[in-house]
Amino acid sequence: MTNKKIYIINGSPRKNWNTAQMCESFANGAKSKGAEVEIINLYDLNFKGCRSCFACKLKNGKNFGRCAYPDELIPVLDKISQADGLVLASPIYCGDVTGMMRCFIERLTFPFFEYKQGYPSIAPKKLKTAMIYTMNISEELANQMYPDMYKRTEFMIETVFSKPVRICAYDTYQFDDYDKYVVETFDKGKKLKHKEEQFPKDLQKAYDAGIDMCKR
Numbered sequence: 001m002t003n004k005k006i007y008i009i010n011g012s013p014r015k016n017w018n019t020a021q022m023c024e025s026f027a028n029g030a031k032s033k034g035a036e037v038e039i040i041n042l043y044d045l046n047f048k049g050c051r052s053c054f055a056c057k058l059k060n061g062k063n064f065g066r067c068a069y070p071d072e073l074i075p076v077l078d079k080i081s082q083a084d085g086l087v088l089a090s091p092i093y094c095g096d097v098t099g100m101m102r103c104f105i106e107r108l109t110f111p112f113f114e115y116k117q118g119y120p121s122i123a124p125k126k127l128k129t130a131m132i133y134t135m136n137i138s139e140e141l142a143n144q145m146y147p148d149m150y151k152r153t154e155f156m157i158e159t160v161f162s163k164p165v166r167i168c169a170y171d172t173y174q175f176d177d178y179d180k181y182v183v184e185t186f187d188k189g190k191k192l193k194h195k196e197e198q199f200p201k202d203l204q205k206a207y208d209a210g211i212d213m214c215k216r
């Protein structure tokens, strides 16, 4: 049994839906191996993206290598920098992770990215990392459309911490009741079938990745 500390960041505004359930399942997998896990809902926190204050890059600055903008993200960033594992989970919005998740990635990674030859990481720990993406489109379409987005999103995480494991849930069930909304492009029956047959397998992948993070 391990005693690892893992933070899971839910970048969805919805606390019980697809992304949140993937987070919960990852957490349960990690907990089954003795990890201490905390899920943090980004939309509960009052923060914005990087303000370009450059306190994190100031010569002899007291906040060199650390984000110092005083808001509700700071205690979270401080905790994460000492963790063993980090999971970033986001729905895809308009072909990318959510705006909140992008703001979070800026604040988390930029201070650890040193403006020196080779851009060495000055993160205090090389955390194990994973990315969870949930999206409306099919796996086939995502494989055509999103490889560049995955790479771009994961670039800073890999540079400052480690190459993230990627877990995706495609074709997610988006509405409580499809009949209440104008939806012509998605078939309610197919969505329900996918939710009942495939989504439990996606949750299992997240659970297994949670176990795996404790082993790696």
Ligand SMILES: Cc1cc2nc3c(=O)[nH]c(=O)nc-3n(C[C@H](O)[C@H](O)[C@H](O)COP(=O)(O)O)c2cc1C
Residues within 6 Å of the ligand: 012, 013, 014, 017, 018, 019, 020, 091, 092, 093, 094, 095, 096, 134, 135, 136, 137, 172, 173, 174
């Ligand atoms: C504003 C908005 C934009 C979206 N854009 C996309 C998109 O570009 N591609 C996609 O596959 N799904 C898109 N979706 C669907 C969500 O990514 C998908 O339903 C996701 O699983 C929702 O996560 P949640 O259930 O945790 O909220 C969008 C949803 C919203 C609300």
